[in-house]
Amino acid sequence: MDVDRRRFLTASLGLAGGSALLTGCGKQNKAGGEIAGEKPQKSSPEPVDNDVSDVVVLNSALDLEHRAVAAYTAAIGALRGPNLRTAREFRDHERAHVLALTRAIKSMGGTPNQAPGHYTFPRLPSQDAVLRFAIALEDTAVAAYIDAIPRLNTAGLRAEAASIVATEAEHLAVLNGALAERSAPTAFVTGLPAGQAVGA
Numbered sequence: 628m629d630v631d632r633r634r635f636l637t638a639s640l641g642l643a644g645g646s647a648l649l650t651g652c653g654k655q656n657k658a659g660g661e662i663a664g665e666k667p668q669k670s671s672p673e674p675v676d677n678d679v680s681d682v683v684v685l686n687s688a689l690d691l692e693h694r695a696v697a698a699y700t701a702a703i704g705a706l707r708g709p710n711l712r713t714a715r716e717f718r719d720h721e722r723a724h725v726l727a728l729t730r731a732i733k734s735m736g737g738t739p740n741q742a743p744g745h746y747t748f749p750r751l752p753s754q755d756a757v758l759r760f761a762i763a764l765e766d767t768a769v770a771a772y773i774d775a776i777p778r779l780n781t782a783g784l785r786a787e788a789a790s791i792v793a794t795e796a797e798h799l800a801v802l803n804g805a806l807a808e809r810s811a812p813t814a815f816v817t818g819l820p821a822g823q824a825v826g827a
């Protein structure tokens with residue numbers, strides 16, 4: 628995805644935001660001291676549990692990325708031609724996401740979740756079945772990231788997650804194209820099974 632398109636996706640979802648914080652200044656006299664009886668205002672300290680909650684959110688995303696790596700790895704044996712190349716490329720993307728999330732969690736002193744030793748995936752008898760399973764996987768990931776991003780406490784983490792969700796959305800478009808379906812079959816990515824309406 629080119630840089631301009633990624634920035635547009637990030638901005639339009641409001642994912643990398645951050646609000647301006649207006650803080651008062653302590654009043655001073657001409658000599659530069661504080662006016663008697665008045666104390667300088669201080670910005671509120673960061674809640675002590677910010678890093679803890681961020682680690683929980685990122686570990687949930689990391690679990691999805693571990694599963695995606697395993698799913699694309701399993702799919703490789705059932706795919707051929709362009710679909711095989713696509714699965715390998717997407718698996719590498721998901722591995723990069725695992726590394727990015729792992730680094731972020733470690734930077735906050737957290738312990739990154741490890742991938743389970745084994746995943747159980749449904750039997751997928753055809754390439755189309757594999758692609759549809761991958762679409763469901765990516766749709767779930769996009770919905771999870773959109774839910775998680777507002778819960779992150781820093782603009783840097785929100786921007787990192789926004790970059791990942793933009794890539795997952797691109798995966799969805801490519802997979803739908805491989806099935807000769809519309810790249811964006813609905814107006815919103817919901818994480819719901821295809822054909823199930825929101826609120827149904």
